[in-house]
Amino acid sequence: MTKVNSISREIEFSAAHVLLGHDKCGRMHGHNYRGRVTIEGPMAKTGMVYDYNLISEIVKGFDHVVILPNEPASMKINIEFASAPQIEWGDYRFPASDVIVIPFKHTTAENIAKCLAQHIVGIGIENGYRVVRIVIELWENERSSVVVEAKEGD
Ligand SMILES: [Zn+2]
Numbered sequence: 106m107t108k109v110n111s112i113s114r115e116i117e118f119s120a121a122h123v124l125l126g127h128d129k130c131g132r133m134h135g136h137n138y139r140g141r142v143t144i145e146g147p148m149a150k151t152g153m154v155y156d157y158n159l160i161s162e163i164v165k166g167f168d169h170v171v172i173l174p175n176e177p178a179s180m181k182i183n184i185e186f187a188s189a190p191q192i193e194w195g196d197y198r199f200p201a202s203d204v205i206v207i208p209f210k211h212t213t214a215e216n217i218a219k220c221l222a223q224h225i226v227g228i229g230i231e232n233g234y235r236v237v238r239i240v241i242e243l244w245e246n247e248r249s250s251v252v253v254e255a256k257e258g259d
Pocket residue numbers: 122130134135136
């Protein structure tokens with residue numbers, strides 16, 4: 106029987122988002138997100154359950170960017186009329202390099218954490234790590250956090 110071990114890593118990143126239609130969060134604003142990623146899985150050939158550096162690499166993609174929802178009705182990617190790729194979303198326009206688009210309708214902490222989990226599992230598999238279970242607790246501020254969990258095969 107394979108012994109299941111776990112690792113965990115604290116993460117932090119700063120990002121802007123907007124929750125359109127929300128009373129308070131409907132205007133563009135930012136958070137200093139903090140969190141903990143816990144991964145359970147068997148020991149890989151590397152002698153690690155998971156490589157911390159892969160987590161850092163994924164989190165870096167969420168740092169100092171604007172997080173936008175994948176909402177085709179209100180967002181378009183415009184690469185034809187600018188010297189550098191731009192993303193137009195509602196009344197906003199950003200250089201594409203400053204934006205990450207997540208595959209959800211709302212850029213809530215819940216969905217940001219789910220997206221982080223998907224990326225961490227995906228890059229792990231590419232690098233020979235089997236993630237049996239991943240839990241991410243993500244704090245949006247000192248009072249509010251979410252917890253997402255995914256198991257292998259979810
Ligand atoms: Zn917010």
